[in-house]
Amino acid sequence: MQKIKERIIRIFDFYEIDESEIQFEEESTDGKIYLNIILPAPHAKHFIGARGETLDSLEVLVRLAHLDELKEDEKLVIDINGYRKEREEKLRERALRVAHEVMETGREYVFNDLNSYERYLVHSAVAESTDIQGVETISEDDVYGRVLIVRPKE
Numbered sequence: 001m002q003k004i005k006e007r008i009i010r011i012f013d014f015y016e017i018d019e020s021e022i023q024f025e026e027e028s029t030d031g032k033i034y035l036n037i038i039l040p041a042p043h044a045k046h047f048i049g050a051r052g053e054t055l056d057s058l059e060v061l062v063r064l065a066h067l068d069e070l071k072e073d074e075k076l077v078i079d080i081n082g083y084r085k086e087r088e089e090k091l092r093e094r095a096l097r098v099a100h101e102v103m104e105t106g107r108e109y110v111f112n113d114l115n116s117y118e119r120y121l122v123h124s125a126v127a128e129s130t131d132i133q134g135v136e137t138i139s140e141d142d143v144y145g146r147v148l149i150v151r152p153k154e
Contacts, residue, residue, distance in 0.1 A: 001026060001033070004066050004076070008037060011058070017043050033070075036079040044081045052087065055080055088121055095122040098150050099132045108151035112144045119148045126150065 009019050023038035039047065048055045059078040063070070070076055079085055091114075098109045111122060123137045136153045139146055 001035070001069075003069060004035070004062060007062060007065060008078075012039075012043075012047075015043070015046075031071075031073050032075045032077060034077045034079065034085075036082055036085070039080060041081070044083075048080050048083050052083060055083065091118055091121050092125040095125040095150070096129055096132070099126045099129065099135045099137075102135050102150050102152060103132065106152050108149055111148040111150070112142075114148055116146070119146070122148055122150075 005024055009022060012022060013019070017039065021040055021043070025036040025038065027034040027036075037047075046054070047058060049057075055078065059076070062078060063076050066076070077084070098111075102109055111119070114122065119139050123139075126132055126135060126137050134153050135150060137148060137150050139148050141147075
């Protein structure tokens with residue numbers, strides 16, 4: 001993990017972020033290494049980008065550069081200032097709110113702006129909830145690409 005951290009520090013050095021301004025929080029669970037990079041807020045927003053797109057790119061680049069250091073079944077997740085964790089929690093809460101709404105109204109709801117991991121989070125949140133009955137989630141293709149539908153069970 002030290003080599004990964006050193007590479008990240010070198011990347012930030014190109015943007016004149018001093019090493020003393022960077023902190024790391026590392027957590028390993030269930031084959032997932034979660035590396036949260038703590039940066040000063042003015043720098044963090046540039047490395048997170050719109051809806052986390054720059055952060056996603058940073059994660060892919062670092063992961064590809066260090067494939068030989070990760071075990072085959074290990075997944076590296078990079079976050080900045082807890083952005084990704086907070087977004088995941090908000091998405092799970094939204095998924096549960098939507099599922100309850102579908103239970104009450106009987107009308108389906110379509111998420112059309114989620115990437116594959118976000119769709120997985122919604123599927124998991126609804127499936128794992130013990131107080132949601134008679135609701136299912138499905139992913140399918142439509143004119144906008146891949147969408148996730150929360151609907152009453154048939």
